[in-house]
Amino acid sequence: MARRYREIGKAGWGYTAITGLVGFIYFFPVFWIILTAFKTRTDALAVPPKLFFTPTLENFQSVFFRASITTGTSQATDMGLYFFNSIFIAFTSVGLALIVGTLAAYAFSRYPLKGNDTYLFIILTTRMMPPIVVIIPIFLMFRLSGLAGSYWGIILLYTAFNIPFSVWLVKSFFDELNPEIEDAARMDGASERRVFFGFCIPQILAGLSATFVFGLILTWNEFLFALLLTGVETRTVPVAMARTLGGEVGVDYGLLAAIVTLFLIPIFFVTFLLQNQLLRGVTFGTVKK
Amino acid sequence: MSETSASKGGFGAWALDPKRRGAMLVAPALIILFVMNIFPLLWSFGLSFFNYKASSPRVPSFRGLSNYERVLTDEKTWERFQTTAVIVGSSVLLQLIVGFLLALMFAKVFPMRRIVLMLVLTPMMLSFVSVGVFFKLFYEPTFGIVSYVMNIFMTDKFVMLGSPGGAIAGIVIADAWMWSPFVMLLVLAGLVSVPKYLYEAAEIDRASSWRIFWTITFPYIKSLLLLAILFRTIETFKLFDIVYIITEGGPGSSTETIAVFLYRNAFQFFQTSRSAALAYIVLFIVIVLTNLYLYAVNRREEEVT
Numbered sequence: 001m002a003r004r005y006r007e008i009g010k011a012g013w014g015y016t017a018i019t020g021l022v023g024f025i026y027f028f029p030v031f032w033i034i035l036t037a038f039k040t041r042t043d044a045l046a047v048p049p050k051l052f053f054t055p056t057l058e059n060f061q062s063v064f065f066r067a068s069i070t071t072g073t074s075q076a077t078d079m080g081l082y083f084f085n086s087i088f089i090a091f092t093s094v095g096l097a098l099i100v101g102t103l104a105a106y107a108f109s110r111y112p113l114k115g116n117d118t119y120l121f122i123i124l125t126t127r128m129m130p131p132i133v134v135i136i137p138i139f140l141m142f143r144l145s146g147l148a149g150s151y152w153g154i155i156l157l158y159t160a161f162n163i164p165f166s167v168w169l170v171k172s173f174f175d176e177l178n179p180e181i182e183d184a185a186r187m188d189g190a191s192e193r194r195v196f197f198g199f200c201i202p203q204i205l206a207g208l209s210a211t212f213v214f215g216l217i218l219t220w221n222e223f224l225f226a227l228l229l230t231g232v233e234t235r236t237v238p239v240a241m242a243r244t245l246g247g248e249v250g251v252d253y254g255l256l257a258a259i260v261t262l263f264l265i266p267i268f269f270v271t272f273l274l275q276n277q278l279l280r281g282v283t284f285g286t287v288k289k
Numbered sequence: 290m291s292e293t294s295a296s297k298g299g300f301g302a303w304a305l306d307p308k309r310r311g312a313m314l315v316a317p318a319l320i321i322l323f324v325m326n327i328f329p330l331l332w333s334f335g336l337s338f339f340n341y342k343a344s345s346p347r348v349p350s351f352r353g354l355s356n357y358e359r360v361l362t363d364e365k366t367w368e369r370f371q372t373t374a375v376i377v378g379s380s381v382l383l384q385l386i387v388g389f390l391l392a393l394m395f396a397k398v399f400p401m402r403r404i405v406l407m408l409v410l411t412p413m414m415l416s417f418v419s420v421g422v423f424f425k426l427f428y429e430p431t432f433g434i435v436s437y438v439m440n441i442f443m444t445d446k447f448v449m450l451g452s453p454g455g456a457i458a459g460i461v462i463a464d465a466w467m468w469s470p471f472v473m474l475l476v477l478a479g480l481v482s483v484p485k486y487l488y489e490a491a492e493i494d495r496a497s498s499w500r501i502f503w504t505i506t507f508p509y510i511k512s513l514l515l516l517a518i519l520f521r522t523i524e525t526f527k528l529f530d531i532v533y534i535i536t537e538g539g540p541g542s543s544t545e546t547i548a549v550f551l552y553r554n555a556f557q558f559f560q561t562s563r564s565a566a567l568a569y570i571v572l573f574i575v576i577v578l579t580n581l582y583l584y585a586v587n588r589r590e591e592e593v594t
Contacts, residue, residue, distance in 0.1 A: 011399040019394055020401070023408035026391075029423050029466065030411060032434060036426070045432045104318035111311030119315070121583065126326040128579045130527035132551045133568040136561065137329035137336070140343060160325030163318050192310070221416030223530045228556065238418040242534060245422060253426055260419045267414045272407050279474040282413065286586045287475065287516060 030264070036257035044254040059258035079240065079259065086220060086236040089151065093158035094215035100159070101166025102208065106196065108167065109174035110182075120168070127164035127284065131224045139228055149231025157225055162215045165284055169214070172285030173207035174200065210277040213270050220266070237263055330572075337565040344559035356566035366567065368542070369550040376461055376546060377525045383465035384521055385514070388472025395473065396480045413470040421534025424463040428535070453543030456536050460544055463531055468521060475517045479510030482593075512589040519582040523575060547571060 024031075036044050038055040063079050108116060126134075138157065139148075147153030182195050190198065201208070223238045230236060237259070244256050274281065280288055303309070337356050341349035360366055391409060395402070412420070427435040428449040439447035450456045487505045496504070529548035532538060538545035538553070545553070551571070555564035 011397045013400055015397065015399045016401050016405065019399065019405050020408075022391075022394065023405040026466075027408040027411060029427065030415075033419075033423055033426070047432050047437065049432065049434050049437055100317045100321060103314045107311040107314035111314070113311050113315065119319070121579075122327075123318075123322065124583070125576055125579050126322055128523055128582075129572055129575045130529070130548055130551075132527070132529060132548045132555075133572050133575075134326055134329055134333075136551075136555045136565055136568055137333035138325070139556075140561070141329055141332070143343075156321075157325055160321050163322055167318060217414055221418070223416065223418050223533075224552075238416055241418050241422060245425065245534065253429075256422055257426070260422055263419060264415065268407075268411065271411050271414045272403075275403060275406060275410065278410060278413075279478055282471055282474070283516070283520065286583075287478065287513070287589075 033257050034261050034264075036254060037261040039254055039257075041252070041254055044257070059254040060262070062255055063258050063262065078235075079237075081233075082235050082237050082240045083262070085230075085234055086238075089154055089158060089234070089236060090216050090219040093155045094162055094212060094219055096155075096159045097162030097166045097215060098170075098208065098212050101163050101211075102170050102201075104163075105167045105170035105174055106200065109171050110179070120171075123164045123167055124284065126160075127168075135224060135228060138225075142229055148229055149234060151234055154226065154229055154234055157229065158219050158222070161222070161225070162219060165215060165218065166211055169211045169281065169285040170204070170208065172280065172288060173204040173211075176288075177203055207277075210274055210281060213274060214277075214281040217267060217270055333565040333568060336562050337569055339562050341562040342559050343555075343561045349562070352562070356563045357570075360563060360567045360570065365542075365550070369545055369547045372457075372543065372545060373526065373528070373547045376457060376464070376528060376544075377522055379457075380461045380464045380468075380525050381518060381521045383461060384469045384472045385517065387465065387469035388517070389476055391469060391473040392476035392480060395477055409473065410470050412467045415467065417467075417530030418534060420463055420467050421531045424459065424531075425535050428459055450536055451540065453540060456540060456544045460528075460532055460535055463535065464525060464528065467531075468524070471521065472517045475513045476510055479513040480506065483509045512585065512592055515585050516582070516589065519578060519585055523578045523582065526575065526578070 035051075037059055038057070039050070039053055040056050040058060043050050043053045062077075064077055066075055066077050107113070108120060113119065142148040142153050145153075147156070177200060182199055185195050185199055186192075221238065222236075223242070226236045226239045227242070230239060241256065241259055241263070244259065245251055271278070336349075338351060338353060339349040340352050340356075395406060395409075427433045430436050430446065430448045430451075433449075435449060436447050439449075448455070449459050483506055488501065491501045491505060527548055528546050529552065532544055532546050532549050533552075536544045538549045542550075547567075548571075551564055551567055554560045554567070
């Protein structure tokens with residue numbers, strides 16, 4: 001037992017302290033934004049920057065409610081709608097992409113077509129190319145078809161944006177299964193449908209959920225498509241953040257930091273839960289371990 | 290797709306024929322990709338031969354290759370490619386160095402490793418817009434924390450984004466901070482795959498640690514390093530959001546990457562056709578890089594198995 005620990009290079013709490021310090025320094029920009037979110041306007045603009053201050057929830061409140069000058073009552077801002085849009089659009093499009101992508105991934109893995117690799121290459125290229133390249137014609141297409149500013153338009157676009165990623169990632173999970181088990185099941189008279197739903201899907205459920213969550217984050221973070229193709233009703237949070245930054249009456253950094261902090265919460269959970277799948281996720285399944 | 294399997298003959302039976310199973314399963318994905326990616330690309334390929342402007346109702350006329358000619362002879366295009374190359378080069382280099390050092394640090398097992406690792410991995414999962422907002426705030430000349438710290442050491446007032454060099458450095462730092470963890474993950478995967486008996490043998494031979502690194506460790510991580518370089522080059526080549534948020538291409542046009550340049554031409558100046566031509570040149574570069582990347586992926590897979 002002791003020998004095994006030495007082999008994988010086990011270190012003690014002292015090492016934790018050193019890496020913890022480095023980790024904290026690396027994390028400092030995020031930490032500083034979260035601190036800023038809890039500062040009053042004067043504390044946020046203080047020189048020298050304040051590390052210790054009385055925290056306030058003012059900023060978080062003003063993300064969703066703004067005091068109206070005329071009536072004196074508080075009024076809901078549109079930020080609630082933008083958070084809803086971000087969540088709704090991400091869940092719908094990633095869900096669709098995962099279903100369509102899983103079917104395609106299964107075929108690419110088990111029933112290779114003529115020119116299988118070419119299809120896979122084209123699919124990956126659509127993901128690798130800069131969004132700005134494809135957005136010029138898409139913008140025109142959306143303008144002509146009236147899809148611009150509608151939920152359907154952006155959901156359809158994000159579905160297409162997530163398919164390449166889903167296909168490649170899910171295929172990498174299918175490729176790892178042992179096809180002999182499936183063949184054995186077929187010998188025993190299991191139908192193709194049963195092989196797919198009863199044997200393959202249950203084995204890669206963890207992978208499928210990882211793919212789903214990764215897609216959510218990618219879509220949640222997307223900016224350029226949303227900037228050009230969402231309207232007032234369908235605007236997502238990243239676009240709203242950029243607009244807050246470009247405000248005419250001076251930027252309210254406390255408010256901005258509060259929006260960013262709220263926007264970050266799901267990301268912390270995901271980073272923690274998916275740590276072991278992270279490498280595979282960010283390389284679209286091309287690097288497994 | 291299999292609900293109709295009961296019906297004999299007809300479309301259901303045709304579609305479920307084992308010969309067509311692969312094609313039928315792939316079809317939905319390919320159709321959506323065709324409608325939302327391939328078709329628009331073909332359309333803009335067509336546009337690139339006309340003099341179309343999205344802002345004017347004038348009927349466009351055919352111009353042959355003149356858009357490509359104008360884009361390729363325009364000095365501005367080459368300046369933007371240079372800016373992009375400088376940002377990509379320095380950012381990827383910085384990511385390699387920082388990522389490599391972080392990987393060496395995390396190549397051990399220690400208590401609470403998962404939590405410490407999470408601190409380092411978080412930046413990679415953030416959105417470009419949030420990271421842009423972070424650094425925009427840090428670089429703020431009056432109360433930004435970076436400006437504050439720099440002013441302690443400098444006599445002149447420090448304005449990070451005031452000069453072309455500073456603005457490029459500002460963007461490179463933000464991008465490298467965000468993506469060094471990616472390189473770390475890849476290098477870490479390589480470090481973990483080195484068989485431990487090789488180190489033990491080297492210990493017996495009393496090889497120097499420098500020699501151990503080059504003869505044992507490096508061969509195991511070099512293919513992953515190549516993947517990291519190619520992948521990050523492709524991704525950084527697209528850099529848009531961070532630049533758009535932090536500098537908007539300024540001061541002047543000193544941080545205008547090719548993606549920002551394209552965005553400006555297409556959506557602020559409405560040079561639709563000319564932008565489509567430039568977009569195709571960019572697409573060509575990305576296709577070449579993606580090919581290289583997949584080649585590297587396949588070579589590594591042969592190595593591993």
